[in-house]
Amino acid sequence: MSYTAINPFNGETIREFPTTSDAEVEQALEKADYFYHTAKQQPSTERAAQLEKLAQEFAAHNEKYARLLTTNMGKLITQARSEVKKNVEFAMYYVKNGPAALKPIPYNNVPEKKAHVEFSSIGAVLSVEPWNFPYTQIMRVFAPNFIIGNPVLLKHASIVPECAQAFEDACNKVGIPEGAFKNLFINYNQVNRIIADPRVQGVALTGSENAGRKIAAEAGKNLKKSTMELGGTDVCIVLNDADLKAAVDGAVSARLNNSGQVCTAAKRYIVQSGIYDDFLAGISTAFAARKLGDPLDAQTTLGPLSSKSAQKALHEQVEKVLAGGAQVLWGDTSLPQGPGALFNPLIISGMTPENPMYDTELFGPVAQIYKAETEKEILKIANNSCYGLGGAIYSQNIAHAKELASHIETGQVAINQPLTSYPELPFGGVKNSGYGRELSEMGIHEFVNAKTILN
Numbered sequence: 146m147s148y149t150a151i152n153p154f155n156g157e158t159i160r161e162f163p164t165t166s167d168a169e170v171e172q173a174l175e176k177a178d179y180f181y182h183t184a185k186q187q188p189s190t191e192r193a194a195q196l197e198k199l200a201q202e203f204a205a206h207n208e209k210y211a212r213l214l215t216t217n218m219g220k221l222i223t224q225a226r227s228e229v230k231k232n233v234e235f236a237m238y239y240v241k242n243g244p245a246a247l248k249p250i251p252y253n254n255v256p257e258k259k260a261h262v263e264f265s266s267i268g269a270v271l272s273v274e275p276w277n278f279p280y281t282q283i284m285r286v287f288a289p290n291f292i293i294g295n296p297v298l299l300k301h302a303s304i305v306p307e308c309a310q311a312f313e314d315a316c317n318k319v320g321i322p323e324g325a326f327k328n329l330f331i332n333y334n335q336v337n338r339i340i341a342d343p344r345v346q347g348v349a350l351t352g353s354e355n356a357g358r359k360i361a362a363e364a365g366k367n368l369k370k371s372t373m374e375l376g377g378t379d380v381c382i383v384l385n386d387a388d389l390k391a392a393v394d395g396a397v398s399a400r401l402n403n404s405g406q407v408c409t410a411a412k413r414y415i416v417q418s419g420i421y422d423d424f425l426a427g428i429s430t431a432f433a434a435r436k437l438g439d440p441l442d443a444q445t446t447l448g449p450l451s452s453k454s455a456q457k458a459l460h461e462q463v464e465k466v467l468a469g470g471a472q473v474l475w476g477d478t479s480l481p482q483g484p485g486a487l488f489n490p491l492i493i494s495g496m497t498p499e500n501p502m503y504d505t506e507l508f509g510p511v512a513q514i515y516k517a518e519t520e521k522e523i524l525k526i527a528n529n530s531c532y533g534l535g536g537a538i539y540s541q542n543i544a545h546a547k548e549l550a551s552h553i554e555t556g557q558v559a560i561n562q563p564l565t566s567y568p569e570l571p572f573g574g575v576k577n578s579g580y581g582r583e584l585s586e587m588g589i590h591e592f593v594n595a596k597t598i599l600n
Contacts, residue, residue, distance in 0.1 A: 146332040148306040153219040153449040154439050156484030162306045165329045170339065173327040177269040177296035178344045180324030184266060184294035189244040192292055196243075198319040200236035203229055203280070210280065210311060212441075217305040218276045219449040219486065220403060221440045231566075232280040236288050238568030239589065243292035246586040252597070260599040266294035267370075267594050268346030271339050273300045273360055275352045276451050277406045279308035285572075286349045289589035291325055295347065299328045300336055304452055336360070341367050347592040350374070351408075354506075354532075354577050372581025372591050374408065374573055376506040377534030379564065380527045380553070381411035384520075384546070385419035387539035391561060392420075393427035396512075399537065399563035401435060401490060404448050405510035406455075408578075409535040409557075409564045412507060414514040415523050421516045425492075428512070429475045432490045437481065449486040450509055456486040459509040462502060466493060469500035474514065504530050520549060528554045534574035535564040556582075 150159040203210055211225035249263040270290050274282040287297045301309035313328040339345055340363045348364045350357055351374040364371035381399060383392045399411035416424050440448035450456045460480055476491035490510035496503055517523045533555045540546040550558040556574040557564060566572045571582040581591055
């Protein structure tokens with residue numbers, strides 16, 4: 146597996162990294178195990194102070210870290226700066242709340258007995274992460290596990306090696322203990338061997354459904370706890386009583402942010418008939434206003450896809466969608482010329498369950514739109530998916546929107562706003578979107594030994 150940073154806007158190779166040898170993997174496991182045992186003698190508050198230094202490093206050098214996101218995977222520089230800022234927020238949440246979340250919980254409902262549950266580390270966690278949010282995907286695993294005392298071994302996506310290395314370099318710079326975090330440029334055979342190693346007790350993956358099936362199978366075979374955050378076909382439901390401007394602005398942002406390469410992007414607009422025409426006109430105008438170009442240019446409002454291979458894959462998917470009977474309502478299906486991975490945004494209609502691509506995640510700036518008469522029809526379309534990550538509802542009747550949200554089969558629903566992640570809230574999905582939760586106090590309890598002590 147080649148770990149090479151290639152600028153997706155111009156196709157230029159930036160840097161190639163050597164692969165990690167088996168001997169280096171073994172060394173990383175030894176150091177991780179050493180950290181695991183020594184951390185048991187250290188209060189979690191001390192690690193919180195060390196994690197705060199890491200947060201300060203990213204905060205103090207936002208532009209440095211942001212630029213790597215843009216040149217490695219094409220994120221708009223403004224959005225890259227926002228990701229670095231959110232990376233800091235994720236870390237600081239666990240700095241402030243991590244030790245408290247690990248305090249023992251009393252259970253005194255057993256007659257004539259007292260008991261409590263205490264939380265402790267279990268061993269190394271292997272983190273397998275995607276390229277679309279190169280820093281925050283690491284931090285949402287590393288921060289809680291570092292507070293716990295679980296070392297983290299990282300296998301990052303091969304197209305963002307500079308970002309992966311930068312995270313490790315930042316850890317080393319601020320004095321994160323040796324063995325607590327290690328970036329590994331490894332192949333999937335090495336991944337499987339790491340999962341099988343008894344020093345590793347957990348696996349956290351964010352990625353495709355296909356990758357999730359493979360990694361979950363390896364974890365299960367070796368009786369290792371795993372969490373999976375996989376793909377989504379998230380819905381953006383617009384009811385007749387929605388604030389049109391808010392719905393259009395939110396829907397467009399939720400589909401085109403990060404060039405549409407977000408697991409929780411609004412991939413399926415389900416719009417009630419009374420507002421459908423105005424909503425379609427609004428999003429078409431907004432899509433047309435986006436300017437494709439260099440993500441380092443502040444005037445660009447839609448950057449490239451992450452790679453030429455991603456561009457090719459999405460183009461082939463769109464061709465299959467159209468061959469299956471769907472139609473383009475707005476946009477140009479041709480690929481922009483040049484060595485980069487630019488992709489024209491599209492709005493597609495006519496996706497039926499008979500279309501072979503009906504329940505496929507389109508990872509890019511391609512929106513599907515459905516017209517629905519009743520809320521019963523809306524829920525039928527929304528829940529007719531093997532995925533269940535997130536969604537959004539636009540309505541001026543908040544109480545009713547909450548009631549409708551309860552019937553949507555996903556791990557999270559936002560009302561009158563694009564769905565995004567907050568460190569204070571649990572994040573994760575159901576069905577083929579995975580299992581387990583990251584962030585919040587739920588995220589810190591995924592890889593712990595919850596030990597009951599009875600007296």
